[in-house]
Amino acid sequence: MELCPVLQIGWLNGWVLLCILYSVFGILLLAFPSEVVRRLYDRSGWSKRERVLNAIGKLVNFTWLAFVILTPLKIGTPVFAVGVAVFALGLVGFVVALLNYNDMPLDQPVTKGLYKISRNPQVLMLYISFYGISIAIGSWTALFMQFISQVFSHARILAEEGSCLRQYGVSYHAYMELVPRYFLFF
Secondary structure (H helix, E strand, C coil), rough: EEECCCCCCCEHHHHHHHHHHHHHHHHHHHHHCCHHHHHCCCCCCCHHHHHHHHHHHHHHHHHHHHHHHCCCCCCCCHHHHHHHHHHHHHHHHHHHHHHHHCCCCCCEEEEEEEHHCCCCCCCCCCHHHHHHHHHHHCCCHHHHHHHHHHHHHHHHHHHHHHHHHHHHHHHHHHHHCCCECCCCCC
């Protein structure tokens, strides 16, 4: 791992793993009914503060994306193997969480599958994938950028949970009392 690896345009950079992740995500979104996709991206109940914090988090994440695109993968090193394993774990979890989301009726909160152990498995698994990519490129800077992005992402998660409380009421409140925000804690 390096603090800041050499940035260069290349065929075997972190963008390869990003393409895998976003290709799988795009295929799933195309396969899902439009109502499910709309619900996935509904931000109508968010406050201005929540929108601003989300935008800052996205800006940090876009900076991370640019950094990853320009950083070569550390192929042939233990760091690469660990990074790809973490990435794969996150990707599989992300897919499972999306499928769980798709399987729930639109008039009910999502509470099955990975949602039984985390209220936000999609976001959590996506960030595990991002950490895996950061490890696979061998960059402490990328890991730090992801951590900062997640600090702002927490505001997004709180906003989504507030929207779910307004939309689903008592049933979502009961779900919040049973299931942690993240896995095993909080």
